[in-house]
Amino acid sequence: MSKNKALGKGLDALLELNSEMIDINNYAEMDRVVVDDTDKIIFVSLDRIEANPNQPRKTFDEDSLVELAESIKQKGVIQPVLAEKNSEKEGYYIIVAGERRYRASRLAGIEQIPLIVRSFSEEDKLEIALIENIQRENLTPIEEARAYRHIMETLNLNQQDLADRVGKNRSTVANSLRLLKLPEDMQDSLNEGKLTSGHARSILSTVNPADQRILFNRIVDKGLTVREAETMAGDLNKGSRPTSKKEGIPKKKIPEIMHVEQKFIDVFGTKVQIKGNINKGKIEITYYSSDDLDRIFEIISND
Numbered sequence: 001m002s003k004n005k006a007l008g009k010g011l012d013a014l015l016e017l018n019s020e021m022i023d024i025n026n027y028a029e030m031d032r033v034v035v036d037d038t039d040k041i042i043f044v045s046l047d048r049i050e051a052n053p054n055q056p057r058k059t060f061d062e063d064s065l066v067e068l069a070e071s072i073k074q075k076g077v078i079q080p081v082l083a084e085k086n087s088e089k090e091g092y093y094i095i096v097a098g099e100r101r102y103r104a105s106r107l108a109g110i111e112q113i114p115l116i117v118r119s120f121s122e123e124d125k126l127e128i129a130l131i132e133n134i135q136r137e138n139l140t141p142i143e144e145a146r147a148y149r150h151i152m153e154t155l156n157l158n159q160q161d162l163a164d165r166v167g168k169n170r171s172t173v174a175n176s177l178r179l180l181k182l183p184e185d186m187q188d189s190l191n192e193g194k195l196t197s198g199h200a201r202s203i204l205s206t207v208n209p210a211d212q213r214i215l216f217n218r219i220v221d222k223g224l225t226v227r228e229a230e231t232m233a234g235d236l237n238k239g240s241r242p243t244s245k246k247e248g249i250p251k252k253k254i255p256e257i258m259h260v261e262q263k264f265i266d267v268f269g270t271k272v273q274i275k276g277n278i279n280k281g282k283i284e285i286t287y288y289s290s291d292d293l294d295r296i297f298e299i300i301s302n303d
Helices: 011-015 062-075 099-108 122-135 141-155 159-166 170-181 184-191 197-205 209-222 226-237 255-268 290-302
Strands: 041-045 081-085 093-097 112-117 272-276 281-285
Touching: 062 099, 081 099, 093 099, 093 122, 099 112, 122 141, 141 159, 141 170, 141 184, 159 170, 170 184, 170 197, 184 197, 184 209, 197 209, 197 226, 209 226, 209 255, 255 272, 255 281, 255 290
Parallel strands: 081 112
Antiparallel strands: 041 112, 081 093, 272 281
8 A cells, every 4th residue: 555645535535445345235145154264254253353553543422322223223334333353362353444333323222233354454454443533533633643742753754744644734733743733731621611722712712721721711610602702812911910809909000010910820821910019918819610619729738
């Protein structure tokens, strides 16, 4: 296979499948027995099939799997799963593409599913697993970014090389990889759907890490739209902090107070206000969740 072949051309192009090797319309008429012939459709017990350890997707939507399982109960597995022989276990196979069908078949109580068995290089397996998920839009933004990083590191590719392979613009790949610069908890929120990629880009556009935390907390707590998050990011970069009339924030603060206030914000990564003057006043530290409160307490207690 040419290393320049773009994944954007699809799985059929990548695998160079032909109609003689795979006839999805007629395979159901075959005897449901295991015939260990490479590049032929065989039926294999689910107990002898193992998931792909390098599968980019780490989360599978349960509702979607249940729906697919119901379809499989009615019509069977329409498209064979792509697999290779397990070199460490005789008679066992490892999935290269089609893990979702495999999981749904288990839910459906199916005993055997159709496989296409082939031999693949490590490069082939990485590319196939990546393209199957990306083209079908099954990956979360973080899963996609991690998959990009994994294939770049494994195959020693730069961003343009990878972009060519997946049939996307280099800027798209670069923006995806940039999401991995977010702190772990923000990546988790993006994975869980609490943030969108647009929200994440707004956070990343905020220069000060403490301001990033302020913006993140406000998005999660207040449900800011992407546009509102972008506006707030711009304000934070200009030195403006989110305020409320109810909080009675003084319109002007002396430079010394502002300097100390900023230091508190940098340390706690959240909204901090000093009310008073250089001689007397109070400090207010804002938290946006119980986890946020625990985090702030740990900072204080550790110091």
